[in-house]
Amino acid sequence: MQVLSVTPEIFPLIKTGGLADVTGALPVALAGKGVTMRTLIPGYPQVMDAFKKKKAVHQYPLLQGGKASVHAVAIAGLDLFVLDAPHLFDRPGGPYGNASGADWPDNWRRFAALSQVGGDIAGGAISGYKPDIVHAHDWQSAMALAYMRYGKAVGTPSMITVHNLAFQGRFGAGIFGELGLPAVAMALDGVEYYGGVGFLKAGLQAAWAITTVSPTYAQEIRLPEFGMGLDGLINMRSTDLHGIVNGIDTEIWNPETDTHLVSSYTARTLQARTPNRVAVEDRFSLDRDDSPIVCVISRLTWQKGMDILAAVVDGIVAAGARLAILGSGDAGLEGALLAAAARHRGRVGVVIGWDEGLSHTMQGGCDAIVIPSRFEPCGLTQLYGLRYGCVPVVARTGGLADTVIDANEAAVSAGVATGFQFAPNNGGALLHAIRRLVEAHGASTVWTSMQKQGMKADVSWDKSAEKYVELYRLLLSKRAA
Numbered sequence: 001m002q003v004l005s006v007t008p009e010i011f012p013l014i015k016t017g018g019l020a021d022v023t024g025a026l027p028v029a030l031a032g033k034g035v036t037m038r039t040l041i042p043g044y045p046q047v048m049d050a051f052k053k054k055k056a057v058h059q060y061p062l063l064q065g066g067k068a069s070v071h072a073v074a075i076a077g078l079d080l081f082v083l084d085a086p087h088l089f090d091r092p093g094g095p096y097g098n099a100s101g102a103d104w105p106d107n108w109r110r111f112a113a114l115s116q117v118g119g120d121i122a123g124g125a126i127s128g129y130k131p132d133i134v135h136a137h138d139w140q141s142a143m144a145l146a147y148m149r150y151g152k153a154v155g156t157p158s159m160i161t162v163h164n165l166a167f168q169g170r171f172g173a174g175i176f177g178e179l180g181l182p183a184v185a186m187a188l189d190g191v192e193y194y195g196g197v198g199f200l201k202a203g204l205q206a207a208w209a210i211t212t213v214s215p216t217y218a219q220e221i222r223l224p225e226f227g228m229g230l231d232g233l234i235n236m237r238s239t240d241l242h243g244i245v246n247g248i249d250t251e252i253w254n255p256e257t258d259t260h261l262v263s264s265y266t267a268r269t270l271q272a273r274t275p276n277r278v279a280v281e282d283r284f285s286l287d288r289d290d291s292p293i294v295c296v297i298s299r300l301t302w303q304k305g306m307d308i309l310a311a312v313v314d315g316i317v318a319a320g321a322r323l324a325i326l327g328s329g330d331a332g333l334e335g336a337l338l339a340a341a342a343r344h345r346g347r348v349g350v351v352i353g354w355d356e357g358l359s360h361t362m363q364g365g366c367d368a369i370v371i372p373s374r375f376e377p378c379g380l381t382q383l384y385g386l387r388y389g390c391v392p393v394v395a396r397t398g399g400l401a402d403t404v405i406d407a408n409e410a411a412v413s414a415g416v417a418t419g420f421q422f423a424p425n426n427g428g429a430l431l432h433a434i435r436r437l438v439e440a441h442g443a444s445t446v447w448t449s450m451q452k453q454g455m456k457a458d459v460s461w462d463k464s465a466e467k468y469v470e471l472y473r474l475l476l477s478k479r480a481a
């Protein structure tokens with residue numbers, strides 16, 4: 001079975017969040033299960049620089065305002081179609097905005113182009129390649145399904161995975177004329193969304209199947225509180241809606257072989273985490289003592305509940321925990337956390353920025369990772385935490401609720417607890433969870449049992465990849481019908 005994945009990010013080439021980890025890991029996980037996945041991605045500078053031989057498999061004299069070509073290449077073990085369109089993608093900064101974080105004003109054009117090419121490939125534009133299924137991710141590639149639906153590939157099954165419903169790709173109606181879609185597409189059951197054009201909405205409407213990245217989030221987005229205006233449509237499509245929890249790349253994230261760690265370890269040699277812990281203490285200027293280090297590795301945003309955390313830092317310190325925070329995001333939250341670090345020297349350390357290596361060291365050295373998200377489609381950092389014996393403390397929502405087993409009395413005595421959940425998501429409940437954590441950390445047998453139990457949890461892609469394969473098969477049987 002040939003599946004074309006269309007995505008704006010893929011690890012290790014370009015990553016701003018969990019989406020990249022998923023699109024990078026899935027082709028590898030599916031390879032052994034009879035699915036060949038090729039991935040279409042934009043030719044950002046770092047992608048174009050990663051391959052030498054530039055021979056196009058398809059050319060566009062004009063694609064959204066300039067010349068473009070598609071290259072079939074293998075980079076880092078991934079089979080890719082790279083869309084080289086310098087007028088759209090050859091720019092400094094991030095994939096969606098400039099170096100200061102402002103969105104590119106022509107993002108609609110950039111990702112309409114990516115999507116159109118996805119639709120064209122589905123329709124047979126590349127000789128010798130015809131996918132059986134197209135799998136799009138988030139708003140940036142959602143329109144591929146609309147291009148398929150209103151173009152040649154109307155009979156090809158399609159799937160969209162929603163990694164975060166908060167990002168919807170909403171634009172004014174004025175862009176519609178430049179999308180190259182037939183007039184009939186500008187309709188309530190097409191790409192029209194509250195008078196404008198909605199990229200994600202268009203994909204949700206056109207997809208043969210909709211998935212999101214955990215069963216709980218799949219249910220939550222049917223409610224107005226989580227549906228972000230799309231709950232009506234999602235409910236209409238509920239028979240085609242599935243929740244499949246993300247796995248992680250267990251080779252990259254393996255404490256036994258991780259070269260980012262100062263000291264590697266297994267569940268049997270947990271004491272070998274200590275040098276990593278010392279490295280974290282040094283990097284975050286924390287006191288050296290036996291109190292638990294609770295870490296944060298996150299975008300510093302409202303979604304991630306960083307304001308809730310910032311408001312109770314004093315209480316966390318008073319409860320006897322230290323905090324090591326790595327992240328970047330809202331300037332106000334960065335400021336609040338830096339101020340908390342200044343107030344609590346030796347107890348709270350903050351590093352603003354993106355540091356992949358440090359994120360590994362933290363998972364390998366900290367005692368716990370706190371994730372107070374207001375909503376969390378799946379979340380990956382709690383899965384890394386489980387794998388690394390860094391006990392997750394999570395808000396009971398989305399994928400966090402699905403992947404962490406709370407250390408309630410029954411779970412502790414049965415030896416199945418892997419972390420702490422709290423609800424409702426507010427400062428009081430978060431603090432209560434931290435106090436439970438500090439207490440459990442003091443009872444060393446309980447603590448090591450939780451660490452070991454987490455490290456045993458199956459966080460690999462294996463089971464989830466199997467579920468994707470089942471869904472792909474279901475779609476193929478629908479096509480046959």
Ligand code: ADP
Pocket residue numbers: 016017018019021297298299326327328353354355356359378379380381382
């Ligand atoms: P989201 O995709 O919503 O940001 P996830 O938990 O799904 O959240 O994925 C976040 C990913 O980004 C994880 O791989 C995490 O380790 C990584 N990450 C987040 N912030 C940083 C940072 N400042 N430095 C390094 N990695 C980070």
